[in-house]
Amino acid sequence: MENKVSRWCLISMASIPLVMTLGNSMLIPVLPIFEKKVGITSFQSSTIITSYSLAAILLIPIAGYLSDRFGRKIVILPSLILAFIGGIIAGFASWKIDDPFLWIIIGRIFQGVGAAGATPIILPLVGDLYKNNDEKTSSCLGIIETSNTFGKVLSPILGALFAAFLWFLPFFSISFFSLISIVLVFFFIKVPKDSEQNSKPLKQFIKKTKEILKKEGKWLYPVFLLGAYTMLILFAVLFFMSDILEKTHDIYGVKKGFVLAIPLFNLCVASFITGKKIKGDTATMKKVIVVGLITASFGVVFVGYASDNIALLLLVTSILGAAIGAMLPTLDAMITEGIEKEERGTITSFYSSSRFIGVAAGPPIMSLLMKEYLNVSYITGGVLGVILTLFVLKFIKP
Template sequence: MRRPLWMGIFAACLIPFVLTLGNSMMVPVIPVMQSAFGISPTQASLLITAYSVIAVVLMPVAGFISDRASRKHIAMAALGVAAIGGCVAAIGAAIAHSYSWVLVGRIVQGVGAAFAMPLALPLAGDLAAEGDRGRAAGLTEVGNTVGKLVSPMLGALLATWAFFAPFWAVFALCGALSIAIAWMVRGPLRPVARAPKKGLWRSAFRQHAALLTATYVSGAAGMLCLFGGLVSLSESLADRAHVPEWQNGLLLSVPQAMLCAASLVTGLWLARTRARSRVIIPLGFAITALAFGAAGLARGMGWQVAATSVGTYGIGTAITAVDANLATAVPREVRGSLSSLYTSARFLGPTFGPPLASWLLGFGASAPSFVLAAIALAAGILCAALLHRRSAQEGDTTAKAGREAVQT
């Protein structure tokens, strides 16, 4: 592949990395902002929740627009909006000392993220050659998981200088990436058609119904299990007495490192293996179900960390295969719309996973692990059935085409 296209794919992979940093960096800073502004825990958590809710609502709109205009230009503008949101929040915290201004800045940042985040996968798919789309999709997932891995540590590090420093970091990173995309993306600036033909979405949904259902189920269930499992493990680590917080943070980063490793390995392996995804996706969820079940039975903290880490590896394997499927199988004219719905489904994980795990902890320390294992198992079985059905339909179509060719 020509170097300029790989530069564009790299820029697309940086979109989820930077936007994940922009949200997750705030987690370690929330307690500090709570005391600095004199606000309640609910008001403090709203700084993260507002970002996620705005993103979930607007992402389908972003995908719809991206199928009619330049994905590159939309990504540049959206990252610029996210940078403005970071700047407003930083000024509100550092100069105005106003919680309201910080909240407004976070909402603006969420609007920018909503229009930029779902473009990473279709933009990488547009730039990559057909045989390289699976690998490009895997690399976008790597960008996402690396952002999850380093953001808590980076947020805590910046907060040692000033609690509003992460907001300035959002301003700098999003602004720099917007400029970088303008220079690095040399591929096609517009979709194949200005506006997809009427009925194309309906045709795509009908033709890829099984695949899309498996995709959305996998995205929602995978992220729900990931964030629920991390919250459950975090609570278990917090219950340990006389253990430094940095040590607990280091242990909590192990499952996220495994998630990153799974995305990298699976993405590189799936270069030309779309057919294998019908095995890889259910297998990933099966690994997660077994590992989370083992985490619920584990008594030692080391075993619990190890089991949760294996579970997140399974999630990374399944999710990366789903990304590759979406990047290679869906028509380019509607790739933005369908990818944005997938990204919205994924955002349900950080929205509902932590409160679900916290509620389940009231029934016992092992309850979240067992329930999440059941969710992963159900998702794996459903995806296996849907992808097998799709494979059978493709086989029937191929056989019919072969018979027609012989007759002619």
């Protein structure tokens, strides 16, 4: 079946994480603008990111079950439509309502529900399309994760550019990008007939999931923790940088977007190269994760200390970005290739939920700690990374 996957099918799959990443990361550089325009605190502005992620966390496992039971595409399309509606709600409220904060959060929740049923389902879909070919699965997952990380590179630039025209334009742009993805998925993703899902009652599904977690939990739980850790560190650092670039370095607007894109570009390049190199080899995957974790653990410690020197800050965050970028496609491949097709959607959904936990927690934690406990928080992040490295060495066996 892998030979029949068209280039447009691959582009369509890659568009989903790209759109969903833009839907969240694009708002980070413009949060200070939202604070001024809407009259909200730094913590409240962080909830614009968190509300999206919390909705996704709660609903991703349900979406995974539904995709296993009824099919991937049947879940993905309505989810993209919800993301489209969420952007319209948040954008229209910002445009027309005097106190739009509540409606912005409602719109963001709609988008989070959409994200829950779109991005996580791509991982098992790739496994379905390239079944029994781990090398092509790894390569395709590398492209998918690169699309995700490329979205992170574009996000600060596009977010700042749109907000320079109208401060609420980023919300409407999310709907526009979602519409493009809807069209691509509808016309170009063709799920093979032998990949259609078997209907499984909920009780049987829960029982089977418990069995998998009991059998494979030793290596799955560390992978889930790694998903949460990488996104926690990444979004905490991005939130901090968005704030510090304005307050300490007087860098605003599109210029700030380009500066934020530098470490994210390194993340994107590392993700693409790693996806090409791992080729379904679990021993190589483990080495990549260990090296990436050690690098990230040491790198994150110095973010606060480097914050007064822009060149040093970009060097440290670029190294951190490359380390995280190398780990992401490796974790994707490990999850997708390590679980049988029938339960793949469910288990990858737990992994995706863990990543969204990190996304949700990063900005609000940083908003609360960066004034008084900045370096302590980053040192704690480094210590957590070292502990996770020990977990990986002990529990993930090639």
